[in-house]
Amino acid sequence: MSRARLLAFLGVALLVVATGWAMWWLRPVERLAGDAPPVEEIVVERTELDDEGILLTLRADGSEPVRIAQIQVDGAYWRFEQNPPGPIGRLQTVQVRIPYPWEPGALHRILIITQTGLSFEHVVEVALPTPAPGAMEFAALGLLGVMIGVVPVAIGMLSYPLLIRWGQRGLPYLLALTVGLLLFLLFDTLDEGFEFVALAPPGLGAGTLFGLLTLLTTGILLFVGRWGAGGTLEGVRLATFVALGIGLHNFGEGLAVGAAFTAGEVALAGFLILGFTLHNLTEGVGIVAPMIGRGPRAWVFPALLLLAGLPTVPGAWLGAFAVTPFWVAVCFAIAAGAILQVVIEITLYLLRRYEAAYASPAVLSGLATGVGIMYATALFVPL
Amino acid sequence: MVWWRQPHLLRRTFLLAGSGSILLGALTGRGARGREDAPAAVHGPKIAGLPRDSSGVVNSGLAFGTRGEVDHAANGFDPHALLTDFDYGTVSRLPDGRRLREYEVVVVDKTIEIAPGLYFPAWTYNGRVPGPTLRAVEGDRIRIRFVNGGSMPHTMHFHGIHSARMDGIPGAGEAAPGETFVYEFDALPFGCHLYHCHSMPVKRHIHRGLYGAFIVDPDPERHPDQREVALSRLAGTEENARWQEFVMVMNGFDTNFDEENEIYAVNTVAFAYADKPIPIERKRPVRIYLINVTEFDPVNSFHLHGNFFDYYDHGTTLTPTLRTVDTIMQCQAQRGILEFTFQDHEPGLYMFHAHQSEFTELGWMGFFDVREQVA
Numbered sequence A: 001m002s003r004a005r006l007l008a009f010l011g012v013a014l015l016v017v018a019t020g021w022a023m024w025w026l027r028p029v030e031r032l033a034g035d036a037p038p039v040e041e042i043v044v045e046r047t048e049l050d051d052e053g054i055l056l057t058l059r060a061d062g063s064e065p066v067r068i069a070q071i072q073v074d075g076a077y078w079r080f081e082q083n084p085p086g087p088i089g090r091l092q093t094v095q096v097r098i099p100y101p102w103e104p105g106a107l108h109r110i111l112i113i114t115q116t117g118l119s120f121e122h123v124v125e126v127a128l129p130t131p132a133p134g135a136m137e138f139a140a141l142g143l144l145g146v147m148i149g150v151v152p153v154a155i156g157m158l159s160y161p162l163l164i165r166w167g168q169r170g171l172p173y174l175l176a177l178t179v180g181l182l183l184f185l186l187f188d189t190l191d192e193g194f195e196f197v198a199l200a201p202p203g204l205g206a207g208t209l210f211g212l213l214t215l216l217t218t219g220i221l222l223f224v225g226r227w228g229a230g231g232t233l234e235g236v237r238l239a240t241f242v243a244l245g246i247g248l249h250n251f252g253e254g255l256a257v258g259a260a261f262t263a264g265e266v267a268l269a270g271f272l273i274l275g276f277t278l279h280n281l282t283e284g285v286g287i288v289a290p291m292i293g294r295g296p297r298a299w300v301f302p303a304l305l306l307l308a309g310l311p312t313v314p315g316a317w318l319g320a321f322a323v324t325p326f327w328v329a330v331c332f333a334i335a336a337g338a339i340l341q342v343v344i345e346i347t348l349y350l351l352r353r354y355e356a357a358y359a360s361p362a363v364l365s366g367l368a369t370g371v372g373i374m375y376a377t378a379l380f381v382p383l
Numbered sequence B: 001m002v003w004w005r006q007p008h009l010l011r012r013t014f015l016l017a018g019s020g021s022i023l024l025g026a027l028t029g030r031g032a033r034g035r036e037d038a039p040a041a042v043h044g045p046k047i048a049g050l051p052r053d054s055s056g057v058v059n060s061g062l063a064f065g066t067r068g069e070v071d072h073a074a075n076g077f078d079p080h081a082l083l084t085d086f087d088y089g090t091v092s093r094l095p096d097g098r099r100l101r102e103y104e105v106v107v108v109d110k111t112i113e114i115a116p117g118l119y120f121p122a123w124t125y126n127g128r129v130p131g132p133t134l135r136a137v138e139g140d141r142i143r144i145r146f147v148n149g150g151s152m153p154h155t156m157h158f159h160g161i162h163s164a165r166m167d168g169i170p171g172a173g174e175a176a177p178g179e180t181f182v183y184e185f186d187a188l189p190f191g192c193h194l195y196h197c198h199s200m201p202v203k204r205h206i207h208r209g210l211y212g213a214f215i216v217d218p219d220p221e222r223h224p225d226q227r228e229v230a231l232s233r234l235a236g237t238e239e240n241a242r243w244q245e246f247v248m249v250m251n252g253f254d255t256n257f258d259e260e261n262e263i264y265a266v267n268t269v270a271f272a273y274a275d276k277p278i279p280i281e282r283k284r285p286v287r288i289y290l291i292n293v294t295e296f297d298p299v300n301s302f303h304l305h306g307n308f309f310d311y312y313d314h315g316t317t318l319t320p321t322l323r324t325v326d327t328i329m330q331c332q333a334q335r336g337i338l339e340f341t342f343q344d345h346e347p348g349l350y351m352f353h354a355h356q357s358e359f360t361e362l363g364w365m366g367f368f369d370v371r372e373q374v375a
Ligand SMILES: [Cu+2]
Pocket: B152, B153, B154, B155, B197, B198, B199, B205, B210
């Protein structure tokens, strides 16, 4: 072993021993904490309502295992069964069955009290029976997914012949419009994602993970998109990545809709579908815009439609029957990353192709229109 | 209208209309379990989570209440024992012939289980909440050696007649941790009273558990006109022995310190007398010393099922202040004596509770188990 290595080894060893001694002998943590009670957190990840009452899936977090002492529903103590019973370890989940006679359409407040007397409130906004994962419910949710995901995007893509007639002159405007709508989707995705971050147990570090995953996705897609394309992304290839970004976003939307469905928050289904249709129309326009003047083959259109619209369906299924807020947040992070990638690519394309005109009235008005339409139609979505 | 929603809407419409369970079962594809065995001829709407007993009779109370059992031994006190646990002190005679009662009360910080599995960091008199029920006779000299073994300054402030020096407030009878103070006064007036800590902030010192009952029995010699009544109130007499006397301190606990009570109770443990009813011998009269020390809520109340009672507000009279009522209310620190009998009733479980329903459902509810014989 060289002298330098020996010194380094000794240094590390000395540090480890010194730190260990300090922690063991001086106990700085205990000195600071004193008799402080344990930190506790309980997050309700799923709520299911059925003939037997209320079924909650809880995740606990804290400096020590959390013990549920009692549960109130609507200000009354109610007996419950916890499975598995006993203290809940850090980031572990348990199911709690409360045989409470919940009332269809009513609001119910659940207060979970731990052994230290801390309480965690969970509100069921509108009590509706949780759809059992039967064929009927799968079909209904699948259809809902098609109606809010596939149909509007298809209608938007049907604008292609019209756009061709408009020709190359209108292209900067259309591409800028696409950037505008994608920018809206980006912030919308971030916003929705952070809503689910807030619902996830703090111990999972969902917030930090969200930011990192977004940037990581953007980086990977930027790399994959340009692979073998000679450093440029345009035409059908660009349209494909636009469709992918929108598809991932729609997957997230599907999750949110499915979860809301389970939680009994989808009360105005017709209104919801109308809003999503208007909203997602513009997405179809954004997908076909980069292909104008490129003469894409006919099969490209249905393929891109499925890529952008269909993910809503599995999203709705997963959201209704399986997914926890943490995973919804993860999905939104990936979607945000994918959207950021296409925003970057289209912007670069615009700058490169129409160098002189990037601040032209056409581009600026396109941007404004894209954001404006998305914002206005979002007002129709009650979620 | 979107067609896929219709089955759900249909189901709800039928539910609300109260359609038959057979049709409903067919619609939902789920059998209406237990329904067929139910005694009722009319099938009402199907309700989720509705508990039935083993014979199929509905009982919405089956799943109501707290879950599990409180370890009374670990607490060091049992709510059932507290009902009849009177502390008469150490009795001796003063040189002038008057009776002297001496007590020792020690403040102890102690974590207590107020509902199964729910622990509260209490401040206690003598390790129990409520503190010891001090019982004396009108005119007795009372001497209390008060030892503060807690971590905060504390006092014993008695509701009674005493001098300013003995008031048990900051500046008059407050003991720092480790200190001792001796309170001395005459037991006056007769009645149902209380004591509590009056250190600042009072609200916190009370709600953490520093309170107890202070009962002064009337001296029959001083009430020749109502000698019989006074005798029945005086512990140790033959007349008093007929009565079944219970001390009930209505209290609450704010476990998450948000200035609202998560638990309401009589004598601390939620649903203690619901889970295990209080045995009552049918033929003997019942007297309850009822005291309200609930914090955060301005009033508490007592309601008796299937019966009425006479009420003596503050217990300072020998004739009732209210006759033939089944509900009385008490503001904070208000108290009184309830007298009633089940002698003309059939045996069974007779409920009593606060008639603030929210208190009832958060623990302040119990039963009298009226029987011919109590072992
Ligand atoms: Cu005090």
